[in-house]
Amino acid sequence: MKYYFVISCCFIVVGCGGSSQEQTNQVNTQPQNSVQQITQQTAQPTTPTSTLLIDNLADDKFQFSQFSDHTLVIDPQSYGFSADTVFVKVYTEDGNTLFLGKISGVLNLNLYLENIKSKVIIDMFSIVSGDPQITQEINL
């Protein structure tokens, strides 16, 4: 019981960002990597007459990215690890690994996930006997 209390009190993994609109804003500050850019054309959007691109003008509100940026901040020491080095795995619900490695401090992790992804899972473990082994779902 005490163990779970510690975990819940120390939970500081932070998920942020992620919406499509946020993605638009972020991309506008880093245009070298953007796939959502303001069109240089003067075309004006019209009422859609079909689902075809050829029949519809794209204006600067159009988004063409199917991915969103997210930031995770993970501090393993807050989970009660005594080991100096903690192993961290971050992965999606379908088991694809986003990060895998050992860290000695706070991990700042930039994720770039499909818009349909709503959560990631974090495993934390060490080789020190008595340290916890954490599996935590994070809603983005």
Added chain:
Amino acid sequence: MRRFIYAMYIMCCFELLAIESVKLKNTIRQGAGEIDLLVAHIADKSPTVGDLEWFRQDNSGHLVFAIDVNEAASGSEKAQSQAVTIKNAYVTVVTPSGTKQYSEFFTPTSTVVASDNDTQRTLHYTVIGDSGSSRITGSTDSDIYGSSFDGTLSISVPDDISNAISASLTVEFLQTNTSLGDPEAFYDFSGGYEDVAILSYKDKVYLEETAPGVSEAPLVVANSEVIVTPDAWFYYPSNGSFFVVSYEDSYPQRGDYDFNDLVVGYRVGFGIRDNQVISLTATGYMIARGASYTHDWYLHIPFSTSVSAIATINIYQPGSSVQISGYPKSTRLSNAAEMLVFKDSKSLMSIPGFEFANTLQDAPIIQGSKFTVVMHFDTPIPMASIPNAPYDPYLYTEVTGQEIHLPGNGTRLSFSANSGNVDTQYKDSQGYPYALVFPEDWLPPIEHVDLGDAYVKFLSYSRGDGSGDTSWYLSPNAEKTKNIGQAFWKW
């Protein structure tokens, strides 16, 4: 002085009597092996017990073995990096005075994995390797020379074994819980088989310094200062999925919006050590080519600082571990993390009798070439310099001479028709880009089918007014897309 000369004499004799590493006959199969140390793969080379004692002394009281890791791809395992986990290893020596087992073993690498039917991860020794490489040792007489032997396994044998009647090595690999994905899937074992060799000290040092496959393996705990590996790997979009970039190649003219002129899947991994990027890997496939033009496809990772690296690129023939002519190719990158990956897309991907590949409704589908790129940076790069995904995968269309990038990326080639162009948006008169990046489940439209016809939800999503369905690409019009799913193209 006399003692010194005598010692030198003894050392010289020892050197003159040096025995070369020997590949043994027995192998490890299905994760277990009982290896007779007195029977070589080639009978004439079978070691005597005196030879075994020489190997033991040469390795300072250890018998050292090389294992040729031979694993089916699982998790992020690949030809360039694969591994097994050691559960047990011991040497049994039978002498006239009895039988002794020596079970204190170690390898240069470990990892933290859960065994089968368990989720608790613990530290285990590993053997890491690659496939298909030829080792170049100091002596052509060594069985390691020209072989594909990989990591080493050392077992402490403190006793003289020159009077042994028999000697054997027993090895058992750990069955990891592969349902957890990596690291367990990477460090699992499949059927094998794995060859085993007994090593001289010089070949032990050679293999441990070469460290095949180690630099690309995940979650390596190095037990030797010789090994420098990443502490961690960041994968984009993940270690098991790909970005799919598709192009309209008619830039600056408007295209037909089928976004299938060239379709490539790719992913990128960053190897991190001490909070800096020390290496980069990229893997990908040609998926479809729906163009009359031929193209060159480049992958540029636009770090915010200048980078230099040694890079190696492998291009594999479709469905094969054999590379196309001229590959692998190593090159020095002096300013940017950028490589020409697929040159002349038409020659790389074509179906006899058809103009296009994997975009025609009634034509057969084919697998495309696969690439892997590995870069080792001369100077570690601050993590803050890592660019945002999906990076800068770009096309050079040979007939028009135009570069086509994702919006926001400047031209890169000095010889392209639009080199230095201030337009970094690459959008047509309708406001649509010439390149789009999709998740790997996206299917390319059939030739001349508008993307909005192949996916009727695309336009409503792209308007960005909140009414769209973010999963639009999971609802293709089956008659207007080419059913070439990711299970097929990522062979």
